[in-house]
Amino acid sequence: MRIALDVMGGDNAPDAILDGGLNAAEVLSDDDQLVLIGDEEIIREGLREAGLHNDSRFVIEATTQVIEMGDSPVTALRAKPDSSIVKMGWLGSAKKAKDQHCQAIISAGNTGACVAAAQMSMRRLPGVHRPGIAIVLxxxxxxxVVCDVGANPEPKPSHLYQYSIMAGVYAEKVLGIENPKVGVMNIGGEEGKGTPLVKETSRLCREDETLNYAGNVEGRELFNGKANVVVTEGFTGNVVLKLAEGLSAGIFQTITREAMEIDMDLAMRFEPVVKSIYKKHDYHEYGGAPLLGANGLCMICHGSSEARTITNAIKKAKMYHELKVNDAIIEALAEHEGGEKSGDQ
Incomplete structure (x- = not known):
């Protein structure tokens, strides 16, 4: 398997990203290749320091430009053709890259630019209307699984309906959840509530008897087991994601501080428990979020990714590829008619 890694994307790039890629040496097989995209001198020096400069599993793809986190995605793709994100997207296209094709591309850089590059170069899986980013809470x-969290802020009902199918496949294949319960994010549980987008999406999901539809899901119900998969538009999904991250970090900080103020010995005894729970809720452990529906695997990592985030993203990319998730998505969409019954693509 060939995996392309954007070394220059992310708040902690290039050092943390490169370190994460090099640390993946232990999970790469002899048949794997990790294509490191970015400043050639920086990458070459990193390989030398890690003692991997003669390791054929690591390949350098030199670029001279960087798309910054604050750049306008589409404008930046056109203005910076030799950027790491543009080259990454090109390598992800079997049609364009051919013998240089990478089965997975990974970046912690500008999310909008990553999504645009993937869609322009890799295109979409057969039957997919719009790809969506799926994260695991x-x-x-x-x-x-919540989809979408940023790729499609102004979707149509058919897009969200397809997310319910694609995210359901992801939950079943990667997370091992049999017949996942699917819900639609809403401001209330009643079917009559919500925007026209939400109401129509709910109708499409409810009328599909092959979906294990759990109904509307309020924000607080994300955490009580009502659904294994929740679909929403990218704007709300992104807000939910960052709210959950901030709340999780704040709760653990508060617990630690309160325990230390009450009894330092208690805090020391409690520390292993807090660390264990925090690890289960730490997004760095989950690596990246797949862009479901792309014709290939585009793994989008958090902007503040650390080395271990990238290493875990590479592990997840290998798992996604080995489980043939995209083949399962194509098959599932065909079985569910891909949302065509809505007539709204």
Whole structure:
């Protein structure tokens, strides 16, 4: 398997990203290749320091430009053709890259630019209307897949309906959740509530008897086990994601501080428990979020990714590829008619 890594994308690039890629040496087989995209001198020096400069599993793809986190995605793709994100997207296209094709591309850079590059170069899987980013939220009742969290802020009902199918496949194949319960993010549980987009999406999901439809899901119900998969438009999904991250970090900080103020010995005894729980809720452990529906695998990592985030993203990319998730998505969309019954693509 060939995996392309954007070394220059992310708040901690290039050092943390490169380190994460090099640390993946332990999970790469002899048949794997990790294509490191970015400043050639920086990458070459990193390989030398890690003692991997003669390791054929690591390949350098030199670029001279960087798309910054604040750049306008489409404008930046056109203005910076020799950027790491543009080259990454090109390598992800079997049609364009041919013998240089990478089965997975990974970046912690500008999300909008990553999504645009993937869609322009890799295109979409057969039957897919719009790709969506799927993230995993850890909860007391098990992981919950939320789609979309930023790729498609102004979707149509048919897009969200397809997310319910694609995210359901992801939950079943990667997370091992059999016949996942699917819900639609809404401001209330009643079917009559919500925007026209939400109401129509709910109708499409409800009328599909092959979906294990759980109904509307309020924000608080994300964490109580009502659904294993929750679909929403990219704007709301992104807000939910970042709210959950901030709340999780704040709760653990508060617990630690309160325990230390009450009894330092208690805090020291409690520390292993807090660390264990935090690890289960730490997005760095989950690596990246797949862009479901892309014709290939585009793994989008958090902008503040650390080395271990990238290493875990590479592990997840290999798993996604080996489980043939995209083949399962194509098959599932064909079985569900891909949302065509809505007539709204």
């Amino acid at each position: 850890p909860t007391f009742h098990g992981p919950v």
